[in-house]
Amino acid sequence: xxxxxxxxxTAGKLAHYAVSGVVGGLLIKYLPEAKPAARKAVVGGIAxxxxxxxxxxxxxxxxxxxAGDMLAEARTTLGEEVPPPSAVTxxxxxxxx
Numbered sequence: 362x363x364x365x366x367x368x369x370x371t372a373g374k375l376a377h378y379a380v381s382g383v384v385g386g387l388l389i390k391y392l393p394e395a396k397p398a399a400r401k402a403v404v405g406g407i408a409x410x411x412x413x414x415x416x417x418x419x420x421x422x423x424x425x426x427x428a429g430d431m432l433a434e435a436r437t438t439l440g441e442e443v444p445p446p447s448a449v450t451x452x453x454x455x456x457x458x
Contacts, residue, residue: 369417370421374418
């Protein structure tokens with residue numbers, strides 16, 4: 362995986378979890394006392410946070426795929442054989458399952 366795509370995906374997940382945690386903490390503390398309009402606003406904010414998190418994850422995956430395509434094209438230009446995307450090498454990790 363390209364380092365930029367990995368960093369982007371990690372940042373998106375961290376932002377999602379941070380916002381969810383803060384909002385969740387505020388909900389537990391203040392929501393029972395909140396007025397219906399405030400509650401509706403908080404729920405809408407959480408919904409928008411979920412949508413933003415999904416968008417960030419989608420953008421990170423798209424960046425990862427584009428980086429992989431460019432890497433494959435560069436290898437082809439050099440005359441190297443490009444492994445298929447599903448080719449995964451698994452190292453022996455020294456124990457049985």
